[in-house]
Amino acid sequence: MDDGQTIPKYAPPDPTKSLIENQLELTPLAKVSPDLFTNTRPLWHPPGARGIFGGISIAQCLCAAQSTVPTNFTIHSMHCYFVLAGNADIPIMYHVERVREGNSFAIRTVRAMQRGRFIFTSTMSFARVGSGGKRLVEHAEPMPPKIPVPKDVPEDALDLTSGADDMPYITKRVGILNIMSPYPHKKRTHQWVKACGKISTSGGHQAHLAAMAYMSDSYFIGVIPRIHKIWRFASPPLTELTTVGTDLQSNSKVHSEIDIREREETPALEGELLEIGMMVSLDHTIFFHDPFKVKADEWMLTELESHWAGNGRGLAYQKIWTKDGTLIASCVQEGVIRLTQDIPNINKESKSRL
Incomplete structure (x- = not known):
């Protein structure tokens, strides 16, 4: 310089x-x-x-x-x-x-x-590190059972010199648990995620933590329209940033209630196709439970759910486990969720100030 x-x-x-x-x-x-x-x-x-x-x-x-x-x-x-x-x-x-x-x-x-x-x-x-003492109060929610871990394929390791336009992580969706429930708050979506290639030894555990934080924003607030069976967007959805890999739903004993094609073709309300006009993240919180067990270049299972949506906003929750079942993080995100008929006539600058 x-x-x-x-x-x-x-x-x-x-x-x-x-x-x-x-x-x-x-x-x-x-x-x-x-x-x-x-x-x-x-x-x-x-x-x-x-x-x-x-x-x-x-x-x-x-x-x-x-x-x-x-x-x-x-x-x-x-x-x-x-x-x-x-x-x-x-x-x-x-x-x-x-x-x-x-x-x-x-x-x-x-x-x-x-x-x-x-x-x-x-x-x-x-x-x-170690400030909690030798005797600890400990418990952790176990990983959902019977969800198959994706197989690693050569395509998972991208060229390390790839440019900034390439997505640096891979996701493979599993499905929606309780998809037939009339109550959106009882539904759960699952997907596997990991970084492309291998994170360098020189990066240390800090690089794995940063990579997991990066991926924690993947399709987070987007769980809300999914559990409401809203599949239509006025423009490309802002959180539709994942690479959909092999459909693992057919191999999962947890997600076997409905075929994925039927799910995507099911309208939110009979005779009316709702459409998302705006979906923007407002805030994002991560609690790192076991930082030294985070291996962001290995498969991690995420579970997404939402307990509430209203007033043009929605709240989403995420849990992240290692492939061997260790709960390593919990996340919360709130975002703007507006249907097309609710979008006010405002310019782009106003939207950016939401």
Whole structure:
């Protein structure tokens, strides 16, 4: 970087790192501030989305915060707010505020900015490893049984030099539990997810945590229209960002109530096809239960559900297990859910300020 240059040019892909590590890597801007970072490579803008994939801001805020805490501290919770849609053509500035330095806990707030405007903010808490003591109160919900783990195929490992336009993770949907129930809050959707390729040893457990945080935003709030049997969108759905792999429903003894083709063709209400006009994430929370067991380049099972939707919003919950059944994270997300007849006549700038 030239002496007079504040923001470095984008770096070429690092072939020693996985695609997801390449997309999430940050560059310190020490000449400006010791706690200021920017994205090292271009940002991923999914086809049909208004801006960058929200998981990028979630994960890069975590990466920035992780670089400012001692190595014997690890993330246990993060609370995020989406403020404005991120522009893939403009670098993001991540400013870390060191809120607390305690013996057992450290707190960081990270603000993401473009053109001097906040687009995203997150507050994270880190716990010192082993600070809970030797005797512990412990319990965990087990993974749903009889859901087959997908087989690994060569296509799962993308070229490490792939560009920013490539999705760095893979999902394989399983199905919807209790799909015939008249009560949306009793339904559960399941899918398997993992990063493409292998995360580098040099990235350490921090790289796996950032990758899982990135993927936790995949089709999250989108569970709400699914459990209402709303399959139509006025435009490409903002959260339809997954690669649908082999249909595992036929092999799952849990999801066997209805054929997937019949499900997708079933209207929400007889004689009326409801249509989603706007679906935008507002906030996102992750609780990391067992950080050192997170292996984001191995299959992880996610379970999505929603206890409530109304007033143009909806609340979704997510649990994440390792393939061997360890509950590693719980997530909550609220978002705007508006049907086409509910969309006010507002311009794009107004939408971005929701």
